[in-house]
Amino acid sequence: MVVQEPTLEPSGSEKNNDKIKMSAPSRRSVLEYEGANFLRQRLVLATLSGKSVRIKKIRHKDNNPGLRDFEANLIKLIDSLTNGSRVEISTTGTTLFYQPGLLHGGSLEHDCNTERGIGYYLEVLVCLAPFTKHPVKAKLRGVTNDEVDLSVDLIKASTLPLIKRFIVDDDGLELKIIRRGAPPDGGGEVFFSCPNKQKLRPLLFTDPGKVKRIRGVAYALRVSPAVANRLVDSARAVVNQFVPDVYIYTDHKKGQESGKSPGFGLTLTAETTSGAFLSAETASRPAETASRPAGTEEPPSVPEDVGTQATHRLLDEIFNGGCVDTANQSVALLMMALGQQDVSKVLLGSLTAYTIEYLRHMRDFLHVRFKVDVQTTGDGDDALNTGGEKILLTCVGAGFTNLSKTVM
Numbered sequence: 001m002v003v004q005e006p007t008l009e010p011s012g013s014e015k016n017n018d019k020i021k022m023s024a025p026s027r028r029s030v031l032e033y034e035g036a037n038f039l040r041q042r043l044v045l046a047t048l049s050g051k052s053v054r055i056k057k058i059r060h061k062d063n064n065p066g067l068r069d070f071e072a073n074l075i076k077l078i079d080s081l082t083n084g085s086r087v088e089i090s091t092t093g094t095t096l097f098y099q100p101g102l103l104h105g106g107s108l109e110h111d112c113n114t115e116r117g118i119g120y121y122l123e124v125l126v127c128l129a130p131f132t133k134h135p136v137k138a139k140l141r142g143v144t145n146d147e148v149d150l151s152v153d154l155i156k157a158s159t160l161p162l163i164k165r166f167i168v169d170d171d172g173l174e175l176k177i178i179r180r181g182a183p184p185d186g187g188g189e190v191f192f193s194c195p196n197k198q199k200l201r202p203l204l205f206t207d208p209g210k211v212k213r214i215r216g217v218a219y220a221l222r223v224s225p226a227v228a229n230r231l232v233d234s235a236r237a238v239v240n241q242f243v244p245d246v247y248i249y250t251d252h253k254k255g256q257e258s259g260k261s262p263g264f265g266l267t268l269t270a271e272t273t274s275g276a277f278l279s280a281e282t283a284s285r286p287a288e289t290a291s292r293p294a295g296t297e298e299p300p301s302v303p304e305d306v307g308t309q310a311t312h313r314l315l316d317e318i319f320n321g322g323c324v325d326t327a328n329q330s331v332a333l334l335m336m337a338l339g340q341q342d343v344s345k346v347l348l349g350s351l352t353a354y355t356i357e358y359l360r361h362m363r364d365f366l367h368v369r370f371k372v373d374v375q376t377t378g379d380g381d382d383a384l385n386t387g388g389e390k391i392l393l394t395c396v397g398a399g400f401t402n403l404s405k406t407v408m
Contacts, residue, residue: 045365
């Protein structure tokens with residue numbers, strides 16, 4: 001999700017640069033792509049499917065061509081999670097060849113690049129961890145909350161409950177925030193553990209339900225404790241008009257637990273009567289603007305504006321609706337595609353560009369296709385107002401099995 005990749009606009013040299021072709025059988029059917037977009041998708045699916053992938057022309061027209069430091073750092077994380085992976089990067093960094101090894105898992109520690117949040121790396125771990133030989137117990141250090149990638153709070157609030165729907169026994173699935181860290185210097189640390197499973201169960205999740213409660217976390221790092229209270233007050237001023245059951249936890253860190261840079265933000269999660277979790281978040285802008293060109297400095301973030309923006313984003317998520325929020329659409333569809341050879345269905349809101357590209361990649365790597373049905377709502381006075389247009393996605397799982405998992 002970059003995201004989050006879904007929220008990032010590719011540079012001019014990359015917009016029309018994502019092409020795919022299958023190599024000749026004599027070359028062991030290596031999947032070939034062009035462009036730097038959606039790198040995480042390709043690496044995750046290559047690792048799960050066991051297919052090699054070659055990516056060419058990575059930012060080859062940019063002034064600074066090739067892989068970025070945070071992308072190389074991600075490859076290092078995947079390499080530490082697997083056993084026998086082979087990675088080849090050209091001298092200029094514009095060509096990457098990846099031959100996946102076996103998912104080993106186990107205990108690991110990783111220092112994430114501070115250009116991206118921990119969520120950028122954690123999304124990859126969440127997709128790979130259930131299929132390792134040994135349960136994953138990982139410590140990740142870096143930026144825990146920023147405006148680019150999913151925060152650890154959002155992953156804990158909405159991604160992990162979604163994963164629990166696919167694994168039979170969720171004992172050992174945990175995400176613990178040890179220290180928080182804001183950009184640009186980070187300093188945060190999280191602990192993620194996930195049990196390994198032999199197979200996933202199919203998902204039938206087509207009833208989004210009604211919003212019954214809203215929970216949230218307002219954090220403040222190296223700033224006044226009153227900032228967190230201002231975030232809560234501004235958010236409550238909006239959501240209390242719709243839902244009475246609202247509780248927002250304030251998390252003010254100090255000392256080593258507050259990381260190396262000041263910052264604050266708010267993560268909100270709406271829980272429905274059917275067990276769906278819809279989340280949204282906003283973080284303050286980094287205090288340092290030295291890396292920005294002259295004359296482009298933005299004014300400092302105000303807690304009231306951050307709280308209001310997070311609330312409006314949550315209301316947008318509720319309006320889009322569906323059983324899975326925008327940030328976790330791709331995770332839900334990936335787990336459905338990897339499930340047993342049975343029918344899985346999920347109701348989503350509008351698909352993001354990142355999710356649409358994930359569907360194309362799953363067709364290439366896993367040979368799984370989804371049936372897409374648009375669910376329209378009536379316009380009559382008596383019709384139930386259920387927000388935006390919904391999309392029902394149906395697939396038959398690829399029957400993916402974790403052969404490394406011992407069956408007792």
